[in-house]
Amino acid sequence: MTTVIQLTINGMAIGAIYALVALGLVLTYKATEVLNFIHGDLLMASSFIGWGLIVVLKWPFWLAVLATVAIAMVFSWVLDARVMRLIVGQPQFAGVMLTIGIAFTLRGLVSMSFGPESRNYPTPWTNQKTQLGGVVIADLSLVIVATALLVTLALFWFLRRTTLGVAIQAASQNQLAAFLSGIRVKRLTSLVWALTGGIAALCGLLLAPTALVDISLWFVMIKALAAVVLGGFGSIPGAILGGLLLGVIEQFAGVYLPDGYKDAVAYLVLIGVLVLWPRGLLGDAHGRRV
Amino acid sequence: MSPQAPPVLSVRNLETWYGPVSAIKGVNIDLHEGRIVTVLGANGAGKSTLLNTIAGVINPFKGSVEFRGRPIQGLDADVVALDGLVLVPEGRQVFPFLTVRENLMMGSFARATPEGLEDDLARIYGWFPQLKGREQQHGGLLSGGEQQMLAIGRALMARPSVLLLDEPSLGLSPLLTREIFAIVRRINAELRTSILVVEQNAAIALATADDGYIMELGRIVAAGTCAELMVKDDVKEFYLGGAGGAPRADGRKQRWKRRKTWR
Numbered sequence: 188m189t190t191v192i193q194l195t196i197n198g199m200a201i202g203a204i205y206a207l208v209a210l211g212l213v214l215t216y217k218a219t220e221v222l223n224f225i226h227g228d229l230l231m232a233s234s235f236i237g238w239g240l241i242v243v244l245k246w247p248f249w250l251a252v253l254a255t256v257a258i259a260m261v262f263s264w265v266l267d268a269r270v271m272r273l274i275v276g277q278p279q280f281a282g283v284m285l286t287i288g289i290a291f292t293l294r295g296l297v298s299m300s301f302g303p304e305s306r307n308y309p310t311p312w313t314n315q316k317t318q319l320g321g322v323v324i325a326d327l328s329l330v331i332v333a334t335a336l337l338v339t340l341a342l343f344w345f346l347r348r349t350t351l352g353v354a355i356q357a358a359s360q361n362q363l364a365a366f367l368s369g370i371r372v373k374r375l376t377s378l379v380w381a382l383t384g385g386i387a388a389l390c391g392l393l394l395a396p397t398a399l400v401d402i403s404l405w406f407v408m409i410k411a412l413a414a415v416v417l418g419g420f421g422s423i424p425g426a427i428l429g430g431l432l433l434g435v436i437e438q439f440a441g442v443y444l445p446d447g448y449k450d451a452v453a454y455l456v457l458i459g460v461l462v463l464w465p466r467g468l469l470g471d472a473h474g475r476r477v
Numbered sequence: 478m479s480p481q482a483p484p485v486l487s488v489r490n491l492e493t494w495y496g497p498v499s500a501i502k503g504v505n506i507d508l509h510e511g512r513i514v515t516v517l518g519a520n521g522a523g524k525s526t527l528l529n530t531i532a533g534v535i536n537p538f539k540g541s542v543e544f545r546g547r548p549i550q551g552l553d554a555d556v557v558a559l560d561g562l563v564l565v566p567e568g569r570q571v572f573p574f575l576t577v578r579e580n581l582m583m584g585s586f587a588r589a590t591p592e593g594l595e596d597d598l599a600r601i602y603g604w605f606p607q608l609k610g611r612e613q614q615h616g617g618l619l620s621g622g623e624q625q626m627l628a629i630g631r632a633l634m635a636r637p638s639v640l641l642l643d644e645p646s647l648g649l650s651p652l653l654t655r656e657i658f659a660i661v662r663r664i665n666a667e668l669r670t671s672i673l674v675v676e677q678n679a680a681i682a683l684a685t686a687d688d689g690y691i692m693e694l695g696r697i698v699a700a701g702t703c704a705e706l707m708v709k710d711d712v713k714e715f716y717l718g719g720a721g722g723a724p725r726a727d728g729r730k731q732r733w734k735r736r737k738t739w740r
Contacts, residue, residue, distance in 0.1 A: 350582070357572045357583045364570040364628070367532065369558035369587025369635060 194438045200328030202434020203335035208411035209426035211383040218379040221282035227408025228290040233391035238400045241308040256388045263384025267377040305399040413457040419470025491540035493530045500526040501695040513672045515682040518692035524675040532564035533557040558587040563637035569624035573617025580616045584634030601630040622653040642674040658685045679716035699739045
């Protein structure tokens with residue numbers, strides 16, 4: 188029984204990361220109709236920037252976190268305002284290809300400037316554990332779940348309760364009407380990019396201590412895509428549910444299934460959902476209004 | 478008309494292309510302060526293109542649009558709306574998954590000042606009482622007529638000085654059409670908003686507006702006050718479905734093979 192609880196909690200922690208990454212993907216997708224492949228590499232680059240600030244420049248941890256998030260936000264804003272805006276009106280495919288190209292460029296830049304070796308940085312929670320009724324939880328896991336929860340709640344509050352957030356929803360539902368209502372759609376799009384960039388940076392900084400600061404960190408985006416499909420494409424609650432579920436499934440698969448399934452199970456889930464239940468768990472029942 | 482004051486909206490020699498297709502050409506239109514102007518025309522005459530070009534949805538190929546003396550052609554639609562020139566686009570463009578109230582509040586982005594927001598909301602609910610009853614419902618769940626009202630109401634939340642309406646009667650029952658046009662008159666009378674309305678329903682548009690233009694194949698072919706237009710034979714015959722032209726020898730009207738002269 189303890190094993191099951193332990194696995195569930197570990198799974199939730201890694202799943203919370205998947206959920207946050209998936210949340211960023213869905214947010215950009217809903218607001219701009221672009222599947223943003225830069226997300227994973229920005230996450231990876233942010234972990235390197237965080238390492239540079241904490242280990243090389245010896246900045247305090249929290250300051251480094253803030254600075255990294257700010258850098259990622261500014262980068263994403265500029266990327267949208269200067270690059271992505273140029274292909275507005277092109278087929279969706281163009282946006283996907285453009286982001287893939289930028290993602291590879293970013294990966295190359297990181298690899299060139301930092302070198303290929305993995306590294307690590309200390310956090311206030313490294314090697315700390317909390318005992319909760321027989322279950323041992325790494326503090327890092329708690330921090331990850333708490334951050335994911337906070338970011339999600341803040342985002343929901345922003346999108347539902349603030350005028351700017353409702354305007355973002357409006358622009359994604361009917362862009363023409365949004366323009367004609369005087370909503371600064373282009374700026375809002377850049378704002379969404381900045382927000383998702385910030386989320387990617389947070390994810391990178393949270394994920395790196397559980398593994399290592401490494402180029403391969405961008406792979407988490409593929410897992411997040413599986414989470415997005417599992418939860419229902421375009422649904423924000425679905426992305427979060429899908430991420431958490433996927434994390435838990437992976438943990439259980441790692442213990443109860445033969446070796447090697449742990450890494451494959453996300454893709455098996457992806458294939459299974461697409462074949463059997465393409466709408467996903469919480470996909471839009473009403474379809475898309477054109 | 479009041480020739481002494483310059484028009485609040487003045488379109489000069491406007492020309493718009495969709496790729497290789499010319500949509501409107503050499504269009505001149507004046508909208509004077511506090512008046513209702515209608516542009517009539519059949520399908521494909523270029524009426525919607527004209528409004529979309531004025532509002533900044535499409536960029537013109539050449540020509541100018543002056544709004545309160547300032548050129549606005551080629552500006553983005555949101556910038557034009559923030560200036561106080563607001564288009565209600567064709568076909569009930571609402572935000573389907575926002576509530577009616579949120580839909581209306583989105584219109585207030587283009588307001589010059591947040592003052593009087595609640596008063597304006599109350600006034601719009603007064604004009605369109607159906608919307609009040611559905612305040613918390615999603616815009617996509619409203620009926621066609623209610624969605625049109627919502628789109629007009631949202632535009633009014635901007636307190637525009639010029640309101641452009643693109644076929645407000647599209648797909649509405651005759652009763653609802655009359656209701657919408659009655660509101661258009663009231664908006665003009667109570668808020669002194671200058672209105673440019675594009676219509677296919679010539680009878681109600683000519684009855685509502687002060688001045689009219691008639692568009693065919695992307696050009697303006699006739700202009701005048703609505704009273705003048707209503708007595709033109711061509712207008713009567715081709716737009717009002719009334720008795721135009723001379724009767725034939727057998728007393729029946731020949732309604733074919735007649736050319737429009739626009740005289």
